[in-house]
Amino acid sequence: MVFWSNRRLPRPEMPRLRPRVAPTALAKVDFTELVPEPVPFLGQAAYIQLEFFESLARSVATAPTLSAKEGLSRAAGGALRQHHALIAELRRLGVEPVEVMAPFAPAAERFRLASAGADWYELLLGIHVTAGMLDDYFSRLAEGLPGELATRVRAILAEDEASAGVLHDELFAAIAAEPGLADRLALWGRSLVGDTLLIARSALRASDSRDRGADVEPVFTELIAAHTRRMDALGLTA
Amino acid sequence: MVFWSNRRLPRPEMPRLRPRVAPTALAKVDFTELVPEPVPFLGQAAYIQLEFFESLARSVATAPTLSAKEGLSRAAGGALRQHHALIAELRRLGVEPVEVMAPFAPAAERFRLASAGADWYELLLGIHVTAGMLDDYFSRLAEGLPGELATRVRAILAEDEASAGVLHDELFAAIAAEPGLADRLALWGRSLVGDTLLIARSALRASDSRDRGADVEPVFTELIAAHTRRMDALGLTA
Numbered sequence: 001m002v003f004w005s006n007r008r009l010p011r012p013e014m015p016r017l018r019p020r021v022a023p024t025a026l027a028k029v030d031f032t033e034l035v036p037e038p039v040p041f042l043g044q045a046a047y048i049q050l051e052f053f054e055s056l057a058r059s060v061a062t063a064p065t066l067s068a069k070e071g072l073s074r075a076a077g078g079a080l081r082q083h084h085a086l087i088a089e090l091r092r093l094g095v096e097p098v099e100v101m102a103p104f105a106p107a108a109e110r111f112r113l114a115s116a117g118a119d120w121y122e123l124l125l126g127i128h129v130t131a132g133m134l135d136d137y138f139s140r141l142a143e144g145l146p147g148e149l150a151t152r153v154r155a156i157l158a159e160d161e162a163s164a165g166v167l168h169d170e171l172f173a174a175i176a177a178e179p180g181l182a183d184r185l186a187l188w189g190r191s192l193v194g195d196t197l198l199i200a201r202s203a204l205r206a207s208d209s210r211d212r213g214a215d216v217e218p219v220f221t222e223l224i225a226a227h228t229r230r231m232d233a234l235g236l237t238a
Numbered sequence: 239m240v241f242w243s244n245r246r247l248p249r250p251e252m253p254r255l256r257p258r259v260a261p262t263a264l265a266k267v268d269f270t271e272l273v274p275e276p277v278p279f280l281g282q283a284a285y286i287q288l289e290f291f292e293s294l295a296r297s298v299a300t301a302p303t304l305s306a307k308e309g310l311s312r313a314a315g316g317a318l319r320q321h322h323a324l325i326a327e328l329r330r331l332g333v334e335p336v337e338v339m340a341p342f343a344p345a346a347e348r349f350r351l352a353s354a355g356a357d358w359y360e361l362l363l364g365i366h367v368t369a370g371m372l373d374d375y376f377s378r379l380a381e382g383l384p385g386e387l388a389t390r391v392r393a394i395l396a397e398d399e400a401s402a403g404v405l406h407d408e409l410f411a412a413i414a415a416e417p418g419l420a421d422r423l424a425l426w427g428r429s430l431v432g433d434t435l436l437i438a439r440s441a442l443r444a445s446d447s448r449d450r451g452a453d454v455e456p457v458f459t460e461l462i463a464a465h466t467r468r469m470d471a472l473g474l475t476a
Binding site for chain 1: 288291292295296298299304305307308311312314315318319321322325335336339340343
């Protein structure tokens with residue numbers, strides 16, 4: 001997964017699509033300094049969306065109500081559209097998407113299984129937490145892609161707002177209805193953070209000998225802060 | 239599931255979108271004589287598409303190759319679009335889709351489980367055979383819907399051509415590669431026909447005391463003929 005380079009392509013200032021996290025003293029990283037190699041970046045991002053689709057489809061199949069099925073099927077359709085839109089970007093670059101995605105499949109599948117949880121509620125929180133963190137993260141990294149590709153990829157990754165709403169609403173209602181659920185889900189949510197950060201870090205291996213880990217530490221802090229707000233909104237202690 | 243009426247709305251001649259079956263001496267039924275009640279018709283059709291989506295999503299999750307995942311994920315996206323397009327037609331009629339679909343859920347879910355098969359190949363053939371027959375069938379019934387609704391619903395149901403191609407191609411390649419598979423799948427394909435015709439018939443209960451079974455017998459003959467051609471194309475004895 002070594003696909004980062006130091007080359008700094010000249011590019012115009014990109015407007016941020018939206019501020020994803022509150023500005024803090026820590027949020028000093030200029031992501032345009034990090035230049036992801038477009039092909040493996042898109043391959044990993046596309047495969048991760050496919051995993052979110054599979055998890056969401058499973059949540060549709062096991063949903064306890066038809067109305068939950070409806071909302072979640074829309075979220076599944078959204079993840080699938082994101083997957084196919086990223087695939088289309090790979091085709092535009094003249095590469096075969098299946099070959100590009102293949103190296104990322106084993107880790108992404110292990111990650112999906114590890115975040116699937118023991119029941120439907122844990123599955124939903126697993127998707128909410130991991131997709132929330134990783135879509136934010138890939139969207140930030142996409143700022144460093146060359147030219148118009150950055151804009152297009154960020155627009156693709158921003159599409160999951162509606163899904164996040166569906167997941168939040170289903171979880172919120174379930175937590176309100178079942179007193180013991182909050183504690184169990186709070187624990188589960190905390191346990192997901194480590195694996196998610198590992199996947200995020202795997203997208204950051206430097207292609208030179210210099211370890212870029214230190215450069216992006218504040219971004220991980222931001223991701224965790226956004227995670228805490230997401231859990232707070234559900235009344236869960238992060 | 240009693241939702242058929244004898245009322246015959248005046249409507250212009252509808253062009254057939256495409257000839258689904260070769261014309262035979264048996265194919266004499268004028269489907270515009272059968273007037274399905276739009277709301278339950280759309281509810282059952284929408285729920286069945288959701289079941290096809292769930293089966294296709296499962297085939298994505300268990301696909302042995304990434305390239306199969308790709309093709310099948312497109313087919314899953316197609317079934318989901320069909321489901322949501324039918325739901326949108328229900329909303330246009332001013333009804334709550336979840337309430338309308340609910341009565342059809344138990345039978346449709348039993349049907350999905352019964353046609354899921356023992357492994358990935360049986361799952362694929364299960365979708366190919368049952369979606370092939372039921373999409374044809376609902377498309378024929380849709381001819382009797384009032385006015386523009388008939389055209390729109392037939393266009394929605396015609397969208398699965400690409401999916402059928404993906405399923406055919408994956409099965410064809412697998413059968414060629416694995417000598418014993420053809421016999422097992424031929425047997426499995428035959429066993430699916432009965433359950434599929436039962437689901438088809440459940441959409442046809444007359445709302446009056448007259449049994450319409452006799453009127454549509456030739457259509458069932460057509461469905462079986464189309465099924466035979468589908469199996470033949472895979473080199474399987476129907």
